[in-house]
Amino acid sequence: MEENELAGRMIHHESMTASTEEIGELIVALLPRLRRFARSLSRNQHDADDLAQVAVERALRHREQFRAGANLASWLFGIMKNAWLDDRRARARRGEVALPEDSGEHPVVTPADTSTSLWSVSEAMNKLPEDQRLAVACVLVEGMSYKEAAEVLEIPIGTLTSRLARGRTALAAALSDERVGAAP
Numbered sequence: 001m002e003e004n005e006l007a008g009r010m011i012h013h014e015s016m017t018a019s020t021e022e023i024g025e026l027i028v029a030l031l032p033r034l035r036r037f038a039r040s041l042s043r044n045q046h047d048a049d050d051l052a053q054v055a056v057e058r059a060l061r062h063r064e065q066f067r068a069g070a071n072l073a074s075w076l077f078g079i080m081k082n083a084w085l086d087d088r089r090a091r092a093r094r095g096e097v098a099l100p101e102d103s104g105e106h107p108v109v110t111p112a113d114t115s116t117s118l119w120s121v122s123e124a125m126n127k128l129p130e131d132q133r134l135a136v137a138c139v140l141v142e143g144m145s146y147k148e149a150a151e152v153l154e155i156p157i158g159t160l161t162s163r164l165a166r167g168r169t170a171l172a173a174a175l176s177d178e179r180v181g182a183a184p
Contacts, residue, residue, distance in 0.1 A: 132167030
């Protein structure tokens with residue numbers, strides 16, 4: 001069963017109370033999307049794996065807070081975003097840096113992918129301001145609706161559309177600059 005269909009099982013049954021096993025199945029189906037979103041947030045594969053694990057643990061520990069009829073994916077993305085913010089605040093208090101600028105880590109691809117355009121997109125995404133990067137990751141990468149993305153990011157839809165428009169423009173400019181620079 002496709003991951004969106006599986007997650008949709010819970011969304012469409014208002015009166016359904018899911019067991020821990022059912023929620024676990026639904027979360028497992030969403031893991032690829034959760035890991036991808038975690039990489040967009042953290043921009044580091046190892047931190048992304050930790051973040052995905054923390055989000056799943058929190059979701060399972062607080063599963064009674066999930067409202068029947070709500071979108072499980074949006075709920076999990078919100079938990080992940082909050083876990084990421086918590087981690088950033090803790091690191092700031094400790095004076096730690098999550099990822100050095102020149103570490104070579106990228107959210108979606110590795111240097112082995114340099115022959116593909118994915119590397120260019122990943123580089124361009126990395127250069128976006130955080131608010132634009134998160135809007136682009138939610139809507140363009142994860143395929144969330146504007147409403148879902150706004151809820152996950154806890155911002156008004158108008159703010160989301162503005163950030164998304166600026167992010168798209170910046171990505172298009174960065175990618176066209178790269179094509180012009182690569183032309184013989």
